[in-house]
Amino acid sequence: MNELIEFISNNLQIIYIVILSIFVGVEIIKSIPAVLHTPLMSGANALSGVVIVGAILVMLHSNPTDYVALVLGFIAVVLGVLNVVGGFAVTNRMLDMFKKKK
Amino acid sequence: MSIILSIIYLIATVTFIVGLKKLGHPDTAKSGNLIAAGGMGLAIVGTIFVHDLEVPTLIYVLIGVAILVGSIIGGLIAVKVEMTKMPELVSLFNGFGGASAALIGIVEFGNADIKAASASIVSTILSAIIIGAITFSGSLIAWGKLNGSVKSVIKIPQYNIVNNLFIIAIVALGAYVVVGNIDSQILLYLLLVGGLVYGILFVLPIGGADMPVVISLLNSLTGIAAAITGVLYNNMVMLVGGILVGSAGIILTVAMCKAMNRTLASVIFGSFTASGSVEGVN
Structure with missing residues (x-):
């Protein structure tokens, strides 16, 4: 569990980028x-x-x-x-x- | 990394988003493709020339030759091939992208000090190898099915259970390497072969008519492999570009299923029920 928290705190920026990029990808492909x-x-x-x-x-x-x-x-x-x-x-x-x- | 390169990557990332957006509308699709291609060119040129590494000339020559060879072959194939063979060509190119990701993973496994590396680094390397291998072999099978060299649907008894057990075994072996920090070439190649075999097992039972959907799904996976490699190098253009393809690819896959009046599950698991049964649909 500690390792997971450490992982998240070390990679917070990447996690943000990944989540936001997922939404961007979904939004731009809608209704093609x-x-x-x-x-x-x-x-x-x-x-x-x-x-x-x-x-x-x-x-x-x-x-x-x-x-x-x-x-x-x-x-x-x-x-x-x-x-x-x-x-x-x-x-x-x-x-x-x-x-x-x- | 130099700030100039970071700005180049930022511009490239924006062109990917704008290009993909424009590709979704009939009037702007062509310019969208060109914009994304331009951004990709910019990212490639920037990666080669804008850095503070001391790189021997030999390496530059090798990179130049590799790019020249790939461009000539890729360009020629793309221009020469008949229009009806376009989907299978997309699959073939997609497989190459997956193979590239797997090779990067293999080299980095050799470079990294696996015994001392953190779990996140080792798992990143292994995921790139496994996902890259799956997309490579899966795309080749899809390509073979579309051009007729892989004949019809090959059914393995209870293949869904076999496939699922197989992927669980791969993940478990990967987890074992990560948790134990095991620096073993044998296990590395076992995982690589496992990924390759899974790609084949995954695509083989799916019918030829459903191949475009499968190719779209595999394409999405290649994007994820690219994104994972991006995490490895802390490279934003790879990360965002890969995730964009990954998420857009999944949505596109679902849209393609809908256009065919199918669900994604029925495509992947459709032939699970005996032939003629419609239980898989809906």
Whole structure:
């Protein structure tokens, strides 16, 4: 129990941000027309590629002789970029199609 | 962290919120996507160049090559693929994001002094690995189902019970590592494999028609994995971006279910009842 209280007091700022972000996320997605479901999913998918920032941090912090960390970090960056670039590009194409239909 | 980088992250975070908001309206959707993409680019460039670390040139070159390779492959796939294959592509890209989070977790497990680390750090690292692994394998199965390489619904007897016991076992093993501060590579890889297997078990029994909902759910999970990694680095753009995707993704998943006249539970547990039964609905 003490550990839990300690955890909360150490991470209070993060807990606030998480809770407020949850509400923001819920509010901005409310009442979306069904035609936009797939593009929105795709756009959100591209945003989850923000994990690339962490992958870059891994590489920046790793020791040039630590090959395991370098290789894993390298792959993580490639995968993260795939998620970001592919995600936004696909969303853009979907929305192009959407416009032509109208 | 330099204050300039913090401001860059702040701007990027705002573009994510504005972009996501604009994506929800037909007239502004396209500009929303571009705004979010711009913010992401800003965050990436800022992370690479704005810091006070001493980084050898080799590392910069490697990062540059990685980004170039990923951009070319990702861009080419996204432009070349037929329109009808878009949903499965989203799933594939989402899986890559999850894999990235899992890899970060593995590296950080190696870097951290696990024996001395606090419970919150160890649990953060392990959650990133497990959730990342689940979204990776789950998304690959969803991708395979949509493109036809994973055929039909594969039913394991009593799969709901099997799945639940499996995830409980993973969480219990994770908790054991956290509480005991156990610095074991074997347990680490056991958890990784456990996450991968669970992702497969989770998606395999769900029918192909429900895949968009599952992809949306997995996408939401990737967001949570990104947010967890953000906690690890105390990085606000990852934290807020990830949570936004996580919460927006859940709401979107529920909305997609509603559009199909289904409930989320019936999608996930729907095939629990024997084929033909409608008990799962409502």
